[in-house]
Amino acid sequence: xxxxxxxxxxxxxxxxxxxxxxxxxxxxxxxxxxxxxxxxxxxxxxxxxxxxxxxxxxxxxxxxxxxxxxxxxxxxxxxxxxxxxxxxxxxxxxxxxxxxxxxxxxxxxxxxxxxxxxxxxxxxxxxxxxxxxxxxxxxxxxxxxxxxxxxxxxxxxxxxxxxxxxxxxxxxxxxxxxxxxxxxxxxxxxxxxxxxxxxxxxxxxxxxxx
Amino acid sequence: xxxxxxxxxxxxxxxxxxxxxxxxxxxxxxxxxxxxxxxxxxxxxxxxxxxxxxxxxxxxxxxxxxxxxxxxxxxxxxxxxxxxxxxxxxxxxxxxxxxxxxxxxxxxxxxxxxxxxxxxxxxxxxxxxxxxxxxxxxxxxxxxxxxxxxxxxxxxxxxxxxxxxxxxxxxxxxxxxxxxxxxxxxxxxxxxxxxxxxxxxxxxxxxxxxxxxxxxxxxxxxxxxxxxxxxxxxxxxxxxxxxxxxxxxxxxxxxxxxxxxxxxxxxxxxxxxxxxxxxxxxxxxxxxxxxxxxxxxxxxxxxxxxxxxxxxxxxxxxxxxxxxxxxxxxxx
Numbered sequence: 001x002x003x004x005x006x007x008x009x010x011x012x013x014x015x016x017x018x019x020x021x022x023x024x025x026x027x028x029x030x031x032x033x034x035x036x037x038x039x040x041x042x043x044x045x046x047x048x049x050x051x052x053x054x055x056x057x058x059x060x061x062x063x064x065x066x067x068x069x070x071x072x073x074x075x076x077x078x079x080x081x082x083x084x085x086x087x088x089x090x091x092x093x094x095x096x097x098x099x100x101x102x103x104x105x106x107x108x109x110x111x112x113x114x115x116x117x118x119x120x121x122x123x124x125x126x127x128x129x130x131x132x133x134x135x136x137x138x139x140x141x142x143x144x145x146x147x148x149x150x151x152x153x154x155x156x157x158x159x160x161x162x163x164x165x166x167x168x169x170x171x172x173x174x175x176x177x178x179x180x181x182x183x184x185x186x187x188x189x190x191x192x193x194x195x196x197x198x199x200x201x202x203x204x205x206x207x208x209x210x
Numbered sequence: 211x212x213x214x215x216x217x218x219x220x221x222x223x224x225x226x227x228x229x230x231x232x233x234x235x236x237x238x239x240x241x242x243x244x245x246x247x248x249x250x251x252x253x254x255x256x257x258x259x260x261x262x263x264x265x266x267x268x269x270x271x272x273x274x275x276x277x278x279x280x281x282x283x284x285x286x287x288x289x290x291x292x293x294x295x296x297x298x299x300x301x302x303x304x305x306x307x308x309x310x311x312x313x314x315x316x317x318x319x320x321x322x323x324x325x326x327x328x329x330x331x332x333x334x335x336x337x338x339x340x341x342x343x344x345x346x347x348x349x350x351x352x353x354x355x356x357x358x359x360x361x362x363x364x365x366x367x368x369x370x371x372x373x374x375x376x377x378x379x380x381x382x383x384x385x386x387x388x389x390x391x392x393x394x395x396x397x398x399x400x401x402x403x404x405x406x407x408x409x410x411x412x413x414x415x416x417x418x419x420x421x422x423x424x425x426x427x428x429x430x431x432x433x434x435x436x437x438x439x440x441x442x443x444x445x446x447x448x449x450x451x452x453x454x455x456x457x458x459x460x461x462x463x464x465x466x467x468x469x470x471x472x473x474x475x476x477x478x479x480x481x482x483x484x485x486x487x488x489x490x491x492x493x494x495x496x497x498x499x500x501x502x503x504x505x506x507x508x509x510x511x512x513x514x515x516x517x518x519x520x521x522x523x524x525x526x527x528x529x530x531x532x533x534x535x536x537x538x539x540x541x542x
Contacts, residue, residue, distance in 0.1 A: 003213075029341060033288070036334070053380075056323035060367075064330030065360060068337070072356050075341050075349075136319050138380055181508075 008048060015041040028074045032067065039063045053138040224305075227315055231304050235448045236266035241489075242448075242496045249500035273441035281343060281434050288342035293435065293442035296335030300449035303328040307456050308383045310466045310480035321382035322370060325457055329366075329412065332450055333359040336414075336421060339443070340431035351430025354507065355414060355421035361514035362411040368522040369405045372398055373461045375529050378540025386465035388540070395462040401525055402462045404518050406494065409454040411514065413447065415495060417502040418510055451495060452488060459487035 247254025340352020466480030
């Protein structure tokens with residue numbers, strides 16, 4: 001039990017410190033790396049409470065895919081230039097009130113959820129159904145997600161799909177004069193189309209590209 | 211004292227797994243170069259030791275005694291972390307590989323997800339190395355590899371779903387045992403081919419070695435690395451290749467099962483069968499390196515997103531409908 005507690009505190013301290021460092025570090029790429037560290041330690045915490053499926057999915061989805069794309073975008077930014085222009089200027093202080101409002105909202109939301117969980121546990125009847133089964137948590141998750149909550153699950157999937165299609169439609173533009181490569185065309189080229197044999201007279205030469 | 215004993219036992223087990231893996235990585239590098247050479251009618255490394263077997267050890271010694279150069283404009287912490295991350299991730303994944311029904315370091319419930327997660331983290335070593343070098347070629351290599359590895363992971367994930375539909379468990383030993391009557395390579399053969407090609411792309415092997423394409427990018431993300439740090443990237447890469455071969459062997463070739471359940475075959479321990487299957491897959495990896503020219507980058511992306519993803523998704527629907535219609539869905 002002691003070892004369990006030690007590991008819990010190690011992971012949670014890493015999670016909290018790296019979450020703070022995400023906002024505190026000046027270099028954007030460093031903040032993304034701290035974000036990744038945060039995700040990893042949180043997935044370790046998930047595994048420690050026995051939710052190994054959630055922990056692994058957290059690693060695969062957030063660390064393996066989402067954070068890579070984050071990093072991909074952030075690495076492209078010119079960090080030095082950004083530091084001079086944006087962070088140092090007075091413009092950045094305009095965003096502080098908005099950020100404060102959003103963070104207070106999130107804070108109260110979390111208070112409501114945790115308070116409800118603590119003082120009205122009967123609202124969360126799902127808890128009991130998971131805890132009482134002896135099967136592995138992947139199975140129990142599947143049994144709940146694909147039976148009682150199938151519609152919610154499907155709808156959330158559809159929302160993600162719509163968001164993806166929307167993003168593609170918004171950024172898609174048809175430009176004229178773009179050279180496109182057709183694979184079929186490239187593969188099916190014959191010798192007769194590409195090569196022409198000419199009789200070249202001496203001192204006359206051949207005219208190319210007319 | 212009791213705790214210490216348990217810790218020592220575990221450390222002993224881990225060393226018993228890691229040392230063979232590292233030695234076989236060295237051997238596999240030799241095998242790779244040898245196969246490559248034979249396809250091109252060359253001899254390959256054949257001087258150091260019998261058949262040149264000790265060539266990799268000689269190379270390793272050379273790397274150890276070379277100076278490690280850290281570029282002055284690089285981001286030093288991340289620059290040093292990158293090869294360590296690559297190497298560590300390539301080695302920790304071996305914890306869940308089952309060598310027989312009982313010989314497995316960590317027999318966890320979500321083994322296949324763990325393997326998939328660790329292999330998807332592998333991209334970080336490359337991105338970190340490429341970005342921290344603060345130089346153009348490594349950066350371009352890192353960007354290429356980020357896009358490439360994320361794209362091919364998607365199709366590998368969908369292929370894993372195919373296998374899981376037939377098994378009904380995420381445990382690697384369950385996956386192996388489910389193939390007792392029929393290896394999944396037979397009913398899911400197209401998926402095996404796609405898995406093999408995606409594994410080539412995932413481990414940056416030719417014909418998909420664009421992150422380190424020497425004709426365009428010097429050595430990609432490894433350009434600024436030297437000495438032992440370069441060697442660690444290189445070891446990590448080959449350990450990853452071996453891991454992908456092991457994953458292919460477990461998912462499609464029946465893992466530690468013997469090909470025929472009859473007398474002389476059943477005497478051979480499961481670990482040997484698994485190693486033979488890994489070697490077979492690695493031999494294919496080496497052959498592909500020798501005979502196929504490098505892909506162009508846009509062709510690579512097209513293959514991943516427009517060919518493999520729709521194909522493997524369709525196959526998921528087919529497998530699921532087949533299993534559902536004939537009432538073969540695994541239940542437990």
